[in-house]
Each structure stands twice: as structure tokens, then as C-alpha cells.
Amino acid sequence: MLVDADTPGIAARLINRVTPAASEPFEYQEIVFANFAGNLLSAWQTVRDEDGYRNRETAVPTTPSSFSALPSRRTPFSTSSAELKSFYQSYIKSINDKTMSREFDIFCQPVLKHNDRELTIAEYIPLISDSQDAIEGLHFDIQDLFADEETQQIAARLEFTGTPVKEWGGARPNGAPVRFHEHVMYQLEQGKISRVWSTIEMDLYRKQMGNDAV
Numbered sequence: 001m002l003v004d005a006d007t008p009g010i011a012a013r014l015i016n017r018v019t020p021a022a023s024e025p026f027e028y029q030e031i032v033f034a035n036f037a038g039n040l041l042s043a044w045q046t047v048r049d050e051d052g053y054r055n056r057e058t059a060v061p062t063t064p065s066s067f068s069a070l071p072s073r074r075t076p077f078s079t080s081s082a083e084l085k086s087f088y089q090s091y092i093k094s095i096n097d098k099t100m101s102r103e104f105d106i107f108c109q110p111v112l113k114h115n116d117r118e119l120t121i122a123e124y125i126p127l128i129s130d131s132q133d134a135i136e137g138l139h140f141d142i143q144d145l146f147a148d149e150e151t152q153q154i155a156a157r158l159e160f161t162g163t164p165v166k167e168w169g170g171a172r173p174n175g176a177p178v179r180f181h182e183h184v185m186y187q188l189e190q191g192k193i194s195r196v197w198s199t200i201e202m203d204l205y206r207k208q209m210g211n212d213a214v
Contacts, residue, residue: 002153002185004146006081009035011146011155011185013197015060016048026056029115031183031199033144033157045144045157047183047199061116063197079191084147088154088186091193092140098132100125107193114196134168135160135178143181152188157181164209169202171209180205 001012011033019025028049035043052060079087087107094103104121111120114127132138144157160180164173180201187195 002146002148002151002155004081004148004155007035007146009033009144009146011183013063013185015062023056024058026058027060028052028057029060029197029199031155031185031197033146033155033183035144045183047181047201049199050201050203064195078149078152081147081149084149084152084154084188085145087188087191088145088147088156089142092142092156092158095128095140098129100128109189109192109194112194112196115198131160131168134164134166134173135162136165138162154186154188156184158184169205171206171211174210176208178205178208180208 001010003010011031014030014032015027016030017025017027029052030046030048032044032046034041091107094100094107104125108121108124111118112124113119114124119127139161141159141161142156143159146155147153158181160182161177163175163177164171166173181204182198182200184196184198186193
């Protein structure tokens with residue numbers, strides 16, 4: 001869980017366990033954002049791993065303790081909440097400017113984990129660039145941004161817009177523009193991204209392409 005004292009708000013990765021009446025239990029991840037005003041909940045937004053829900057995995061990787069709110073996370077590389085947010089805005093600018101191959105070593109550790117998959121920077125970039133190839137004019141817009149100075153974590157709600165021109169995410173383009181969201185959380189180590197947890201509104205994307213969710 002990430003706590004942004006300035007917003008104020010929290011972001012959390014949840015692992016939900018479902019026990020259907022006639023089949024085996026399964027798990028899926030969900031990332032939620034909550035905002036507060038006057039100590040009362042003012043906004044709640046959630047994106048679940050829709051493909052994970054459909055695949056009915058028996059177990060989802062847990063969030064390591066190093067991703068939790070532990071005071072020991074602070075290091076000489078630790079930066080303020082404002083600096084973390086500025087760092088992330090520059091990271092997203094690199095994506096929108098398509099300068100990832102030149103600049104991602106500024107933002108990412110040489111090896112990082114994305115949804116528990118270990119990747120080099122060269123392997124991580126295509127997770128983003130493949131969607132840019134498939135969706136013309138794909139733009140990443142930061143709608144909500146949380147940062148936790150104590151744990152060196154960042155969380156963001158991103159809105160994606162563009163017009164698909166190639167098949168992506170199991171959906172073929174139909175000429176219509178799309179708008180969908182991602183909830184994503186990051187752990188920084190020594191000032192660079194070392195771990196990413198991501199959930200995307202893939203069902204909404206497919207629905208806009210005329211593909212009903214299975």
C-alpha cells in the first residue's frame with residue numbers, strides 16, 4: 001500500500017480470492033485508488049486484472065514486503081514526494097516522446113520486474129512500444145498521481161487515447177478511437193524503477209473494438 005499525505009490518498013494492490021460453488025478457488029489482482037477529504041472517502045477508483053480474472057489462476061504472486069510501507073526503505077537515494085512526481089512525469093514524457101530506448105536507463109534499473117516477470121530494459125520497452133505501434137497517436141495522460149516519500153513508491157491512473165490500426169490485446173481495429181485506463185504502481189530502488197504492478201481496462205478496450213468480453 002502507498003500513502004500520499006499531500007493528496008491525501010492511498011493506492012493499494014489487492015489480491016482477491018474467489019471460491020465459486022462448482023469449481024476450484026482462483027485469485028486475481030486489483031489496484032485501487034482512494035482519495036479523502038476531511039477524513040472522509042471522496043473518490044474510489046479500481047481496475048482489476050480482467051484477463052487474470054478470466055484465466056482463473058490458482059494463485060497470484062504476492063506483493064513482496066519490500067513493496068510495503070517500511071521505514072527502512074529510505075536510502076541516500078530517497079527523494080521527496082514532489083521529486084518522485086516530477087520523476088514520473090518525465091518518465092511518461094519519455095514514453096509519449098518515444099525516446100524510451102535512449103532514456104529509460106535514466107528511469108529504470110537494468111533489470112526490473114513487471115507483474116512479477118523479470119525483464120531487462122530492452123525487454124520492458126516493448127510492453128509499451130508494441131501498444132504504440134498498434135494504436136496510432138497513443139497518448140499517456142496522467143489523471144491521478146500518488147507518491148510515498150517514506151517507501152519510495154509511485155502510483156498513477158493513466159488514461160490512454162488513440163486510434164487502433166493493428167490487432168492488439170486480442171482485438172482487431174474497427175476504425176474507431178479508444179479511451180481506456182491503467183492503474184500502475186512502482187517501487188524505486190536507488191532512485192530508479194525496480195518493480196511495476198499494472199492492471200489495464202482490457203475489456204473496455206475490446207468492447208470499443210466491438211469485441212465482447214468472454
